[in-house]
Amino acid sequence: AQKVTQAQTEISVVEKEDVTLDCVYETRDTTYYLFWYKQPPSGELVFLIRRNSFDEQNEISGRYSWNFQKSTSSFNFTITASQVVDSAVYFCALSASGYSTLTFGKGTMLLVSP
Amino acid sequence: DAGVTQSPTHLIKTRGQHVTLRCSPISGHKSVSWYQQVLGQGPQFIFQYYEKEERGRGNFPDRFSARQFPNYSSELNVNALLLGDSALYLCASSPGQGDYEQYFGPGTRLTVT
Numbered sequence: 580a581q582k583v584t585q586a587q588t589e590i591s592v593v594e595k596e597d598v599t600l601d602c603v604y605e606t607r608d609t610t611y612y613l614f615w616y617k618q619p620p621s622g623e624l625v626f627l628i629r630r631n632s633f634d635e636q637n638e639i640s641g642r643y644s645w646n647f648q649k650s651t652s653s654f655n656f657t658i659t660a661s662q663v664v665d666s667a668v669y670f671c672a673l674s675a676s677g678y679s680t681l682t683f684g685k686g687t688m689l690l691v692s693p
Numbered sequence: 694d695a696g697v698t699q700s701p702t703h704l705i706k707t708r709g710q711h712v713t714l715r716c717s718p719i720s721g722h723k724s725v726s727w728y729q730q731v732l733g734q735g736p737q738f739i740f741q742y743y744e745k746e747e748r749g750r751g752n753f754p755d756r757f758s759a760r761q762f763p764n765y766s767s768e769l770n771v772n773a774l775l776l777g778d779s780a781l782y783l784c785a786s787s788p789g790q791g792d793y794e795q796y797f798g799p800g801t802r803l804t805v806t
Contacts, residue, residue, distance in 0.1 A: 583735075616797075622781055624736070624797035670735050679787045679795055680726060680749050683735030 581606045583673050585684035592661050592691055600656045600687045602671030608632075610676035613647065613654045618668045618686070630654065632676075661691045695720065697786050697798030705804045706774050714769045714801045718786030724748075725767040726795060727759060730781040742767055743790040771803075779805045 582605040592598045604613065615627040628638065630647050638645045642662075646655045658665055668688045672681040698717045706712050718725050724743040728736035741749035742761035756772045765786075771778055781802050785795035 614794075621799065622802070623799045624783065624785075626794055626796065629794055672735075677791050678749070679724065679790060679793045680738050680741055681728075681736070681785075681795060682738070685733075685735050 581608075581611075581673050581675065581682040583671050583682055583684035585669075585671055585687050587687045588685075589688040589690065592689070594663060594691055594693050595660050596691075597657060597659050598661050598689065598691075600658075600669050600671075600689070602654045602656065602684060604652050604654065604671070604673050606673060606675065608675045612674045612676065614672040614674070614681065615645065615654075615656050616670045616672060616683075618670060620667070624670070627656075658689075661689075663691050663693055665689060666691045697784055697796055699782075699784050699798040699801050701801060702799070703802045703804075705806060707806055708774055708776060710774050710805075712771050712774060712803060714771075714782050714784075714803070715766065716769070716784030716786075716798060717766045718784075719796055722786040722788050722796075723765050724787045724790050724793070725761055725765065726785045726787070727767070727769045728783040728785065729753070730783055730800070731777075732780070736783055739769070741790070748790055774805045776805050779803060 584603045613630045617625045668686045671684045726741040727739040730736040738751040740759045761767045781800045783800045784798045787793040
């Protein structure tokens with residue numbers, strides 16, 4: 580069985596602060612994919628990143644960066660210099676190789692105040 | 694290109710009624726998945742359809758059913774609605790069944806009173 584845990588329910592920061600969202604996963608599969616999605620108040624899930632279990636390189640995209648550590652089954656997401664527009668619920672998700680079905684965590688609500 | 698579209702946007706139903714939700718995938722995508730998102734929780738997988746056949750089913754009662762049409766659009770049907778069925782229903786499309794990203798639509802907000 581697969582499981583994704585996002586222990587942080589809600590995080591509040593002031594604009595320009597850096598913030599890290601934690602994600603811990605469980606799976607028996609040797610090959611799998613990890614994802615992060617953003618859900619703004621409108622409700623639509625916006626894809627941010629997909630990472631293959633064999634690729635442990637950290638990735639940076641603008642103000643976003645992701646730290647994948649297979650040894651601790653974690654896939655953490657950092658936003659540098661946060662902005663008010665980053666306010667949303669962020670979901671970490673997992674899928675087994677060969678299947679596109681996603682198992683989601685409960686999400687972390689990020690509130691960025693001016 | 695148009696993204697995933699869902700209709701209706703919002704829906705209010707009474708307990709015991711039936712509801713049909715609709716989804717049109719991104720052009721060229723042949724797989725559609727349905728998820729239920731209860732307030733304060735992450736989305737939960739309900740069904741996946743690929744090439745008009747059910748390819749996966751989550752842990753939902755038989756009151757939930759779905760189908761996919763030749764044009765790859767899909768319907769999710771829920772019978773005998775319960776208050777607990779109130780949720781955001783999300784549709785996602787992907788090019789195929791395997792290792793693909795899923796692209797989500799805006800969802801249908803269902804309220805059961």
